[in-house]
Amino acid sequence: MGSGYLTTILFLPAAGAVLIAFVLANRDRLIKWTAALFTFVPLALSLILFALFDRSPEAAGLIQFQEKALWIAPINAYYHLGVDGLSLPLMVLTAFLGFLAVLISWKIDMRVREYFAWLLLLETSILGVFLSLDLLLFFVMWEIEVIPMYFLINIWGAGRKEYSAIKYVVYTLFGSAFMLAGILSLYFTTGSLSMLEIGKQGLGLVQSIMPAAAIFFLLLIGFAVKLPVFPFHTWLPDAHTDAPTAVSVMLAGVLIKMGGYGMIRLCVTMFPSVAQQYAVILVILAIIGVLYGAAVTMRQTDFKRMIAYSSISHMGYVLLGIFALGKVSLVGAALQMFSHGLVTGLLFAMVGLVMHNTHERDLRRLGGLARQVPIITVVFSLAGLASLGLPSTSGFAAEFLVFVGSYTSTVVPWIQGYTILGVLGVVVTAGYILWMLQRVFYGPPLEQYDGTADADVLERVYMFAFVAVIMLVGIYPAILTDVIKLGISPVVGLLGG
């Protein structure tokens, strides 16, 4: 089963980071090519694994490509990697965005060596979160991510970058402080750090030492900060707005997915009955996130901040899908994480491009760009339409599954009502996306943007890569849902669905 594929995928970016940091001094072109190589190989390998993944119904709930080795004997911690239907798409997404982030960063010319070293290290840590099957390893990877983000925002960011960076660190560490307490409680109530073992035996015995609900919420706080769930969301607009483009892409694309992934993998899988008991609260928070996020997005005048707030709204759908606790809704939530990663990743990349070419990020001063930058306009509009859930884009498939799944879920009382409220979010989204497109690209062209550069070859390459995947998932969602179902079905089994 082993064969080291996952280890290779996981550590290639880190190896590239070390190589760049210590060997390649001040040779910018070589550094960029090295970074591209050390992120492309993991992408290729993860696509191969995606193709090799056993999709037969018997494989439901099975962890594939496992690798396991004793890591720290005295505390019984293992180096244990593996993927199932839930983590496989997220691994592919991370590898994909990791490679594209390098391409997006091609124009970076300040402290190049450090920048790419941190960016690659960031990719390894995110991959590690999705691949780990040992709680300690999971937590280590979860924490490592903070340091590259701190530097990336702080040095290469814009605006109030120092404030945003430290706010990000403090919020994240605050969340993971509770998560660590939860993991330790889990470790001592079950005597194991293996996610698989704990998931299997359930937590019937937990009652004896401390209430399962307490552990559930300790873990949940950590994930809620990351996702982010209202009221823990305030770090996100700041971090997104002030981060450099490629980092915003990684942040919106995969980093915040760690929260949703953790909720399904740990909270729901290990504490199904607690999840059911408290689902209503979380669903309500999800709806608040959806509507509040959308309403605030409407009011933004900063281009990037707007996309940032829209993420809060879209992550509300993920939370709704997870805690509606239905089979279809959970699949929808997982698909929404993937889709949002692509769509928002593309949106941030495009915003970055527009800002770079026009040197303007205030929506009120942009306008009529469609004439000057037609390619950017087309791709931007596509991304926007995917974000508002136009059929044939991945956004539609995901949101549709979330809403249908939540509406038909039988686990949470009054869920139909909440779902309908959530659907209102889509209406508002359509409003702000179209309004934004109108304000930026249409209307009379402005003189000062004459001669603004359109996308160059490299930019077209990554734009079309994004668009192709978005359309592929939108037209044929089964390519992912078949895989996701295999990962979700055991969770649903625990919920009695």
Added chain:
Amino acid sequence: MALFIPEITLVAIAAIVILLDLFIEQKRWLAQVSISGLVIAGGVTIAMWGGSYPAIFSNMLAVDNFALFFKVLFLGVAFLVILSSTDYVSKFSRFQGEYYALVLLATLGMMLMAATTNLIAIYIALELTSISLYALVGFLKDKKSTEASLKYLLLGAIASAVLLYGMALVFGFTGKTQLGEIAQVLQTLPPMTLLASPGLLMGIVLLVAGFGFKIAAVPFQMWVPDVYEGAPTPITAYLSVASKAAGFAVILRIFFSAFGMPEWLSQNWGLIFAALAVLSMTIGNITAIPQANIKRMLGYSSIAQAGYLMVGLAAMGMASGGSILGQSGVLFFLTSYAFTNMGAFIAIIAISSKLDSDLIEGYSGMGKRAPLLALALTLCLISLIGMPPAAGFMAKFYIFSAAVNHGLLWLVIIAVINSVISAYYYLRVVKVMWLGEAASAEKVPSSGALRLALFLCCIGVLLLGIIPGFAMRLAQLAASMFVY
């Protein structure tokens, strides 16, 4: 007598260093002689690991794995201190021989502290350490250094008196000075006599206070910032690592050998340590935030770190008999803290002696002027925050897991939130180094010995953070003598 070779080596080398100082011109030989002495002592100590030896000096000194673990730790720290002093000693060129000799003697005192099993011997070892350190703190002879030394001496003397009083009370109550015999007397007591015998209770509280001074726990921490700031930087490092570890070694041994057994008793002092842990972590961290001097900041941070360590002591008190997770957690934490804090201070020695100031703002732009030093300091600061992949994370994980295991989840939550607070001020230094504008483009020089010491520390920090299994196993073996 063979069991005493490491200690005898240190005394002999200390004497040789002082004598050599009279005759030779090339003072750098003094460092090399001292280092070779430490290496010999360390080698002999390691060779004794795992053997079963009788206690020596009419049962006053134990040669168990616990003592050996700490002896190797102290020798290692002294090794790093001397390596990193080689540049620094030029500031007191006339007294180099005395400097090295005093470092060796202080190390000797700490080794004895870890080994003694008798209250009187503990006191003597403690004084040997303290007096050497009082002198070392004042070595710079400038105003700050002298003030620090005097302050340390006066407050240390008071702490000693408090400690001695506590010992006298314990002796008065039990009639014994041998730790094992004290334990035997206590075990025959019916439960709840502790409250009925305020003398013993008072004795234990005074012991906590006396040792609390050594490990710089709140509310016995007042001396820390001034002494840390005034002392020569290698000695600050030495104080913050070795002297703290020695304090913990004695606490572990006394509280487990003598007061460990009746559960009602151990749970009481466990709670005392839990309370002190909360105070130390919170006050240490909050007062560290506004500091502008990096040595003072690390001084306050070391108070907070003592707080995390006391979480381990609390866990140990709450445990009933068979569990060694708390003790081995403390040992592992001390080891990782030794590498981390030594590393941080060594980097500071190099940078500050170039800047001729310890102000954090002076570190601006160090990432450009001295990338490797700045990288090493960053790694150490990340380890102090307790983030992976550095040693500090594993150390905290290990100690906190002991606490959770013994029902102290509330304490762990307070501790991890404190780690978040600490991230704020540690990262401030990181930020200044990597984001600030460099005051000049001049490179920061450092000697080969110092770079070697720093390199060893960073390797240690990474190894303990990524593959801590071996060190944890050693810590468990060292702590296993505490299982009844």
